[in-house]
Amino acid sequence: MKRILVTGATGFIGRHSLAPLVARGFDVHALCSQNVPVPAGRVSGVTYHVADLLEGDAVKPILKELQPTHLLHFAWYVAHGKFWEATENLAWVAASLRLFQGFSENGGQRFVGAGTCAEYDWTGGVMIENQTPTRPHTLYGISKNALREILEKAGANAGVSVTWGRIFHLYGPGENPRRLIPAIITGLLNKTPVPCTHGRQVRDVMHVSDVGAAFAALADGTADGPFNVATGTRTTIAEIAGMIESLTASPGLLQLGTLSAPVGDPPVLVADTNRLRREGAFLPTIALADGLREYISRLGAARPPTPSFNQ
Amino acid sequence: MKRILVTGATGFIGRHSLAPLVARGFDVHALCSQNVPVPAGRVSGVTYHVADLLEGDAVKPILKELQPTHLLHFAWYVAHGKFWEATENLAWVAASLRLFQGFSENGGQRFVGAGTCAEYDWTGGVMIENQTPTRPHTLYGISKNALREILEKAGANAGVSVTWGRIFHLYGPGENPRRLIPAIITGLLNKTPVPCTHGRQVRDVMHVSDVGAAFAALADGTADGPFNVATGTRTTIAEIAGMIESLTASPGLLQLGTLSAPVGDPPVLVADTNRLRREGAFLPTIALADGLREYISRLGAARPPTPSFNQ
Numbered sequence: 001m002k003r004i005l006v007t008g009a010t011g012f013i014g015r016h017s018l019a020p021l022v023a024r025g026f027d028v029h030a031l032c033s034q035n036v037p038v039p040a041g042r043v044s045g046v047t048y049h050v051a052d053l054l055e056g057d058a059v060k061p062i063l064k065e066l067q068p069t070h071l072l073h074f075a076w077y078v079a080h081g082k083f084w085e086a087t088e089n090l091a092w093v094a095a096s097l098r099l100f101q102g103f104s105e106n107g108g109q110r111f112v113g114a115g116t117c118a119e120y121d122w123t124g125g126v127m128i129e130n131q132t133p134t135r136p137h138t139l140y141g142i143s144k145n146a147l148r149e150i151l152e153k154a155g156a157n158a159g160v161s162v163t164w165g166r167i168f169h170l171y172g173p174g175e176n177p178r179r180l181i182p183a184i185i186t187g188l189l190n191k192t193p194v195p196c197t198h199g200r201q202v203r204d205v206m207h208v209s210d211v212g213a214a215f216a217a218l219a220d221g222t223a224d225g226p227f228n229v230a231t232g233t234r235t236t237i238a239e240i241a242g243m244i245e246s247l248t249a250s251p252g253l254l255q256l257g258t259l260s261a262p263v264g265d266p267p268v269l270v271a272d273t274n275r276l277r278r279e280g281a282f283l284p285t286i287a288l289a290d291g292l293r294e295y296i297s298r299l300g301a302a303r304p305p306t307p308s309f310n311q
Numbered sequence: 312m313k314r315i316l317v318t319g320a321t322g323f324i325g326r327h328s329l330a331p332l333v334a335r336g337f338d339v340h341a342l343c344s345q346n347v348p349v350p351a352g353r354v355s356g357v358t359y360h361v362a363d364l365l366e367g368d369a370v371k372p373i374l375k376e377l378q379p380t381h382l383l384h385f386a387w388y389v390a391h392g393k394f395w396e397a398t399e400n401l402a403w404v405a406a407s408l409r410l411f412q413g414f415s416e417n418g419g420q421r422f423v424g425a426g427t428c429a430e431y432d433w434t435g436g437v438m439i440e441n442q443t444p445t446r447p448h449t450l451y452g453i454s455k456n457a458l459r460e461i462l463e464k465a466g467a468n469a470g471v472s473v474t475w476g477r478i479f480h481l482y483g484p485g486e487n488p489r490r491l492i493p494a495i496i497t498g499l500l501n502k503t504p505v506p507c508t509h510g511r512q513v514r515d516v517m518h519v520s521d522v523g524a525a526f527a528a529l530a531d532g533t534a535d536g537p538f539n540v541a542t543g544t545r546t547t548i549a550e551i552a553g554m555i556e557s558l559t560a561s562p563g564l565l566q567l568g569t570l571s572a573p574v575g576d577p578p579v580l581v582a583d584t585n586r587l588r589r590e591g592a593f594l595p596t597i598a599l600a601d602g603l604r605e606y607i608s609r610l611g612a613a614r615p616p617t618p619s620f621n622q
Contacts, residue, residue, distance in 0.1 A: 056367045085468050087415070087468070087469065090412050091408070091409075093405070093408055093461060094404070094405035094409055097401040097402070097404055098405055101398065104398070138464075139461070143461055146457030149453050149457050150400075150453055154398060157396050
């Protein structure tokens, strides 16, 4: 029997991994913390548990009782804008090492970690697993990369298969409203001017439910090591913003070039997804236009009766 | 006032850092665990504390009470032969991250970590800080390197100066008797044949009290980043064994070439020590012949009345 424990299971990405895992025949156990409690809308077929991974051995009894064969580890400190350099990254590395150890000691067979495109050296533009050098610059990227390096070796020693999904850019319901795509959508829905950078940045943008499903596929696979979790489709920020402009029928409000791009913002940051497609056996299912249309309709329905951008 | 907390302070290297730190004007606090208790012969001017760094927050009250400005972190899992791939490395990374965090939160200014030559890519033979790539192959080397990468960035963010002494080969009183140099000394003192590998391996071998003193110098300095802790003198294993043969007056017992060298044993593994000499302001004081002579005399005095290598 395949039994999986998913940490961060009610977070932005984690919640989208649960139904695909159930569909793949896993006995799915979702770990939530007090901070991100069990949601009202539980996923059918999933057993929910509450424990704080940052609290020493809080997860140990759960690992001992469940003896999960698989572990999908999403939980991390993700406060918008702050997580890149937050000291909390250290505590999450420590907690992840303890989690891995407890998993391994209780018969765990396959561990899937949530990595990041920020582990890579971005100068090449196109990131290829096991070929593009790692060269993280943020504490978040350094911490995830360091954790991966330790767990890959510890897993090899302990007979635990370790794989690692490197998340690129993503969007979708549940994300922080200050992130790029929801901020543009909300601004345009509210018919207010939306300042933007030049918009020529080339990115790979994946819908969060495809991200969740990709991790379910990785958990269900056998290949070790890093996988880019991305669509393989290149889009500029201006194209995305233009699609939203068109879908919200809000011409003339988008102000490209009125914000300066962040220092070090790479012109191209995209994923080679051959490994995910071939060895990971995963193809994304949600085209950007469809994902944006559905997202816009949700955010539109959720708007307050007298919308104002500054309210 | 400079107040330093030394972890692993009663261990093989740590104990040799204490007197040099006192001599440099530090208020020295030594942290010991139950496993390596406070020794009978305490170093004058040092205050001893007991706490287990692996036990969650055990060290926090000590950090809060002492508010050390400096921290010298030697404590790690070091069981002879086993530490290279031991799963305990994970717990020590986690404990070290918690320790750093507690130190930083309590006003810590300078953190000195104990790294290893096993962080480097060994193919070049001569290891130079910030030039030779890192490419650790053991779980120990990977763990130390990963910890360093995280702490260097976390330190830069938090305003804590982080430096890192990469230890090469060392010897001296207190080391595990199964290690190369004491095993040769004991064998030759006992007039038993001593099997050896070919002995052509070029190494840099430092006396443990110089290692301890070098770390005291690093703690007392201001430069950040990695420092090789080594002598800069190249010696072959055969030369070391020959010196012991001569000092113990035991000709004909050394059997070079009767053991096969370990797989992957590098022909040359030595340190460039320019950084330690210039920026670290440290020069080793114990010549190999003198260190060996004193060591032999100690081990000779400690011999049982009816010596036997196999006893």
